[in-house]
Amino acid sequence: MSRRRHSDENDGGQAHKRRRTSEPIEIEDRLESLICRVGEKSTSSLESNLEGLAGVLEADLPNYKNKILRILCSVARLLPEKLTVYTTLVGLLNARNYNFGGEFVEAMIRQLKETLKNNLYNEAVYLVRFLSDLVNCHVIAAPSMVAMFENFVSVTQEEDVPQVRSDWFVYVVLSCLPWVGKELYEKKDVEMDRLLSQIEGYLKRRVKTHVPMLQVWTAEKPHPQEEYLDCLWAQVQKLKKDRWQERHILRPYIAFDSVLCEALQHNLPPFTPPGHMPDAQYPMPRVIFRMFDYTDAPEGPVMPGSHSVERYVIEENLQCIIKTHWKERKTCAAQLLSYPGKNKIPLNYHIVELAQATEMLYMRLDTMNTTCIDRFINWFSHHLSNFQFRWSWDDWSDCLTQDLEMPKPKFVKEVLEKSMRLSYHQRIVDIVPATFSALIPAEPLFSYKYEDESSASLPGYPVSITVGNAIKNRASNEEILAILKEVPNPNQEDDDDEGESFNPLKIDVFLQTLLHLAAKSFSHSFSALGKFHEILKTLTDSDDGKLHILKVVYEVWRNHPQMIAVLVDKMIRTQIVDCAAVANWLFSQDMAHEFTRLFIWEILHSTIRKMNKHVQKIQKELEEAKDKLEKQQHKRVTGNDFEDEEGQLEEQIERLQEKVESAQSEQKNLFLVIFQRFIMLLTEHLVRCETGSVDITTPWYKNCIERLQQVFLMHHGTIQQYMGTLENLLFTAELDHHILAVYQQFCALQL
Amino acid sequence: MSSKLNALTSDSYTEISQYRDQHFKGNRYEQEKLLKHSNTLYVGNLSFYTTEEQVHELFAKCGDVKRIIIGLDKIKKTACGFCFVEYYTRGDAENAMRFVNGTRLDDRIIRTDWDAGFKEGRQYGRGKSGGQVRDEYRQDYDPARGGYGKLAQQHRSTEARNSF
Numbered sequence: 001m002s003r004r005r006h007s008d009e010n011d012g013g014q015a016h017k018r019r020r021t022s023e024p025i026e027i028e029d030r031l032e033s034l035i036c037r038v039g040e041k042s043t044s045s046l047e048s049n050l051e052g053l054a055g056v057l058e059a060d061l062p063n064y065k066n067k068i069l070r071i072l073c074s075v076a077r078l079l080p081e082k083l084t085v086y087t088t089l090v091g092l093l094n095a096r097n098y099n100f101g102g103e104f105v106e107a108m109i110r111q112l113k114e115t116l117k118n119n120l121y122n123e124a125v126y127l128v129r130f131l132s133d134l135v136n137c138h139v140i141a142a143p144s145m146v147a148m149f150e151n152f153v154s155v156t157q158e159e160d161v162p163q164v165r166s167d168w169f170v171y172v173v174l175s176c177l178p179w180v181g182k183e184l185y186e187k188k189d190v191e192m193d194r195l196l197s198q199i200e201g202y203l204k205r206r207v208k209t210h211v212p213m214l215q216v217w218t219a220e221k222p223h224p225q226e227e228y229l230d231c232l233w234a235q236v237q238k239l240k241k242d243r244w245q246e247r248h249i250l251r252p253y254i255a256f257d258s259v260l261c262e263a264l265q266h267n268l269p270p271f272t273p274p275g276h277m278p279d280a281q282y283p284m285p286r287v288i289f290r291m292f293d294y295t296d297a298p299e300g301p302v303m304p305g306s307h308s309v310e311r312y313v314i315e316e317n318l319q320c321i322i323k324t325h326w327k328e329r330k331t332c333a334a335q336l337l338s339y340p341g342k343n344k345i346p347l348n349y350h351i352v353e354l355a356q357a358t359e360m361l362y363m364r365l366d367t368m369n370t371t372c373i374d375r376f377i378n379w380f381s382h383h384l385s386n387f388q389f390r391w392s393w394d395d396w397s398d399c400l401t402q403d404l405e406m407p408k409p410k411f412v413k414e415v416l417e418k419s420m421r422l423s424y425h426q427r428i429v430d431i432v433p434a435t436f437s438a439l440i441p442a443e444p445l446f447s448y449k450y451e452d453e454s455s456a457s458l459p460g461y462p463v464s465i466t467v468g469n470a471i472k473n474r475a476s477n478e479e480i481l482a483i484l485k486e487v488p489n490p491n492q493e494d495d496d497d498e499g500e501s502f503n504p505l506k507i508d509v510f511l512q513t514l515l516h517l518a519a520k521s522f523s524h525s526f527s528a529l530g531k532f533h534e535i536l537k538t539l540t541d542s543d544d545g546k547l548h549i550l551k552v553v554y555e556v557w558r559n560h561p562q563m564i565a566v567l568v569d570k571m572i573r574t575q576i577v578d579c580a581a582v583a584n585w586l587f588s589q590d591m592a593h594e595f596t597r598l599f600i601w602e603i604l605h606s607t608i609r610k611m612n613k614h615v616q617k618i619q620k621e622l623e624e625a626k627d628k629l630e631k632q633q634h635k636r637v638t639g640n641d642f643e644d645e646e647g648q649l650e651e652q653i654e655r656l657q658e659k660v661e662s663a664q665s666e667q668k669n670l671f672l673v674i675f676q677r678f679i680m681l682l683t684e685h686l687v688r689c690e691t692g693s694v695d696i697t698t699p700w701y702k703n704c705i706e707r708l709q710q711v712f713l714m715h716h717g718t719i720q721q722y723m724g725t726l727e728n729l730l731f732t733a734e735l736d737h738h739i740l741a742v743y744q745q746f747c748a749l750q751l
Numbered sequence: 752m753s754s755k756l757n758a759l760t761s762d763s764y765t766e767i768s769q770y771r772d773q774h775f776k777g778n779r780y781e782q783e784k785l786l787k788h789s790n791t792l793y794v795g796n797l798s799f800y801t802t803e804e805q806v807h808e809l810f811a812k813c814g815d816v817k818r819i820i821i822g823l824d825k826i827k828k829t830a831c832g833f834c835f836v837e838y839y840t841r842g843d844a845e846n847a848m849r850f851v852n853g854t855r856l857d858d859r860i861i862r863t864d865w866d867a868g869f870k871e872g873r874q875y876g877r878g879k880s881g882g883q884v885r886d887e888y889r890q891d892y893d894p895a896r897g898g899y900g901k902l903a904q905q906h907r908s909t910e911a912r913n914s915f
Binding site for chain 2 (some may be wrong): 328606
C-alpha cells in the first residue's frame with residue numbers, strides 16, 4: 001500500500017493541490033490522511049488495510065515517530081466511532097515495536113491529564129475507553145487497567161465534592177465495560193466484582209432531584225425515561241448476566257489474535273484522578289430519551305431492548321458520528337447510513353422514517369415537556385416548508401374536538417403559524433382541510449386605531465391626521481414634537497406647560513401613525529424607528545413610557561407576532577426600551593391572554609441572550625484593555641509619551657470596569673424581574689386552586705412551570721453567577737414547594 | 752495536545768466560491784479577504800414574490816439577523832429574485848452556509864454565497880432589462896421569475912408578430 005494511493009476525496013469542498021516535492025509537512029499530511037481514512041470504504045478488507053498501514057508506519061517510525069504518536073493520540077480523542085480500528089492498529093504496532101507501544105501509552109496518559117485539566121470530560125471518556133480497548137489488543141495489561149478503574153471509583157469516597165464529579169468517574173468505568181468487561185472479568189473477576197459492588201452502593205445513595213427537570217415526557221408510559229447512570233447500570237448488569245457476551249462492537253483485533261497474543265504488554269502507570277477544583281465544570285446529568293422499542297420496527301432486524309448494552313453502544317456511535325461530521329451534512333448522512341453493523345439493527349427504519357417519528361411525537365404531546373414541544377414545532381414547520389407543506393392533516397383531526405389550550409390543537413396552531421411565516425397566509429388556507437379553519441393563524445395585517453372617520457370620536461384622532469401628514473411631508477423633529485404637544489393627557493387634570501410627563505396617548509398617536517405609514521415591510525418599519533429615534537427616546541424616557549411603547553407595538557401588530565419580535569429586537573438594540581421593560585411587558589396583565597404562545601417566549605429568550613451578549617462584549621473589551629496595559633508595562637520605556645498612554649489606558653480600564661459592573665447589575669436585575677414575575681403568577685394560581693379545591697395541573701400551569709424550568713436550563717451558565725441573590729431574595733423556604741422544587745432541581749444539576 | 756487533524760477540519764460548505772464581483776472596487780486579494788471575513792451572504796434563486804419576512808424567518812434559524820436587503824429591478828424597483836442577508840457574527844453566517852444553502856424557501860432551492868459587504872447600489876440587478884443577468888439569457892419558463900428570460904421573451908414576441 002503506497003502513500004500515493006490515498007488521493008484526497010471531495011466531500012463537496014475543493015481538492016487539494018498536488019505538491020510535487022516531498023517536504024516534511026506533506027509527509028505529515030499524508031500520514032494524517034492515511035491514518036484518518038483507514039477503515040473507510042475500500043476495495044480491500046479492513047484487515048489487509050490495517051496490516052498494510054501498520055507496515056508503513058513501522059517503517060516510518062525512525063524518522064516520524066513523534067508525528068505518528070501525535071496523530072494516533074488525536075484520532076483516539078477525535079474519532080471515537082472508529083475506536084476499535086485504531087486500537088487494533090496500535091496493537092499491531094506494539095507487536096512490531098514494543099518501545100513504541102510504551103511511548104504511546106505514556107502519551108495517552110499525558111493527554112488524559114490535559115483533557116481533565118481543561119474540563120474536556122467527553123473527550124476524556126473516549127481516551128479512557130481507548131486505553132481499556134488496548135487491553136483487548138494486548139497492549140495494556142488487564143490488572144493495571146483494573147487498578148485505574150479502582151482509582152476512579154474511589155472518587156465516590158471523597159467528601160464535600162459535587163455529585164457530578166463522582167458521577168463522571170463512575171460513568172467512565174461503566175462506559176468501558178461493553179468493550180473490555182469480558183477480558184477484565186476473565187483476568188480479575190474478584191476485583192471487578194468488588195468494583196461493581198462499590199458502584200452499586202454509590203448509585204443507590206446518589207441524589208436524583210434533577211431528573212424531573214430533564215425528562216421529555218411527564219408520563220412513565222410507554223417508555224420510562226431513566227436517569228443516564230441508572231440506564232447504563234441496568235445495561236451493564238444485563239451484560240454481566242449474559243457473561244459479557246457483546247455482539248455489536250466491531251473487533252478487528254480478533255482477526256489478528258495470533259500476532260497480538262505474542263506481544264508484550266505494558267502496565268499503565270498508577271493514575272490518581274486530579275483533585276476537585278472549584279472552577280471544574282463536570283458534565284451535567286442527562287435523562288435517556290426513548291421513543292422507539294422493538295414493536296415499532298415490525299420488519300427486518302429486531303431493535304435491541306432499552307437495557308441491552310448494544311443500545312448504548314449504537315447510540316454512542318451515532319452521536320459520535322454526528323459530533324464529528326456536523327459541518328459536512330452530506331458526509332454526515334453518508335456516515336450514518338453506512339454505519340457498520342447496520343444490517344443487524346433497524347437503522348434505516350428509524351433514521352429515515354420521519355413520518356412515523358412525527359406521528360409518535362404528536363400522539364404523546366399531552367405529556368411532552370414544553371421546551372421539547374417548541375423544538376418539535378420549529379422542526380416540523382421547517383421540514384414541511386421543504387416538502388411543499390404536504391401532510392395528512394386529517395390524521396390529526398382528533399385535535400379539533402379539544403379545547404384550543406390543549407397541547408395537540410395548540411401544537412397544530414403554532415405549526416401553522418410558523419408555516420405561514422415561511423410562506424404566506426393564503427398558502428396555509430389552501431393546504432389544510434376546511435375543518436381546521438379554527439387553527440389557521442390570522443392574516444398578519446396592521447390594526448390601525450385611527451383608520452378612518454369611524455374612529456373620529458377617539459381623542460387622538462385629530463392629531464393622528466396632523467402628525468401623519470407632517471411625517472409624509474418630512475417635517476422636522478421639532479415640528480412633530482410641537483404637534484404632539486396638542487395631544488391631551490388622559491392621566492392629568494391640567495396639562496403642565498411643558499407636556500413632558502408621561503402621556504400614553506401621545507405615544508399611542510405618534511407610534512400608531514408612524515408604524516402604520518411604515519407597515520409595508522420590516523425594512524420600512526426599521527427605517528421609521530431610525531428616522532424618529534430622537535422623538536421615540538424622548539417619549540419613552542420613563543419606565544412607564546417604555547412599557548407603553550411596547551403595548552402600542554403589540555396592539556397594532558397583534559396579528560403579526562413575527563413583526564412584534566423584530567421591532568422589539570430593534571428597540572432594544574437602539575435603546576428605545578431596555579431588557580427589563582420587555583420582561584415586565586411580557587408578564588403584564590395585558591399580555592396574560594398570550595402568555596402560552598410561542599412568540600412570547602421567543603421574545604423573552606432573545607432578550608435575555610441580547611443582555612448576555614452585551615455583558616460579554618464589554619467584558620471582552622475590558623480584558624483587551626487590561627492585556628494592552630500589561631504589554632505596555634512590560635516594555636519599561638520611560639518618557640512622557642509612555643506615561644500619558646499608560647494613564648489613558650488606566651482611565652479607559654476604569655471606565656470599562658464601571659461599564660461591566662453596570663451591565664452585570666442590569667443583567668442580574670433582568671433575571672430578578674423574570675423570576676419574581678414567575679413566582680407571582682404561579683403563587684397566584686396555586687393559591688386560587690387551593691382555595692377553590694381545584695387541581696393545580698391545568699394546561700396553563702404545566703406550560704408556566706415548564707417555562708420557568710426552561711429559563712433556568714437555557715441560561716444556566718449566567719444564572720449560576722447570581723445564585724446567592726436568587727436564593728436570598730426569591731427562592732426562599734417560604735415559597736410554595738411546587739415552585740421551590742424547580743429551583744432545587746436546577747441546583748441539583750451542578751451539585 | 753491541542754492538535755487538530757487537518758483531515759478532519761473539512762468545512763467545505765463555508766468555503767468561498769469562484770464568483771467574484773466584477774464591480775468590486777479593489778483587487779482580487781482584497782475582495783477575497785473580505786469574503787473570508789464577511790458576515791454577509793448573497794442569496795439567489797428567490798422567487799420574485801418572496802418577502803423580506805420569509806427570508807428573515809428562515810435565516811434567523813442560524814442566528815440574529817442584522818439586516819436584509821431585497822434585490823430590486825433597477826428600472827421597475829420591484830423584487831427581482833435575490834437578496835443580501837447580514838448577520839451580526841461570522842459564525843452565524845457560516846451556519847447558514849452549512850445548513851440553509853441548497854434547501855428550500857418558498858418552494859425553491861435557494862443558493863447562498865459569501866458577499867464582500869453591501870454597498871449602496873448593489874441592491875440593483877445588473878441585467879440590461881433591469882433584473883438579474885441570469886434572467887436576461889435563460890431559455891426556460893419560470894413563473895416565479897417573470898416567465899421566460901428577457902431575450903427569449905423578445906424572440907417570442909418577434910415570432911408571434913411574424914407568424915401573424
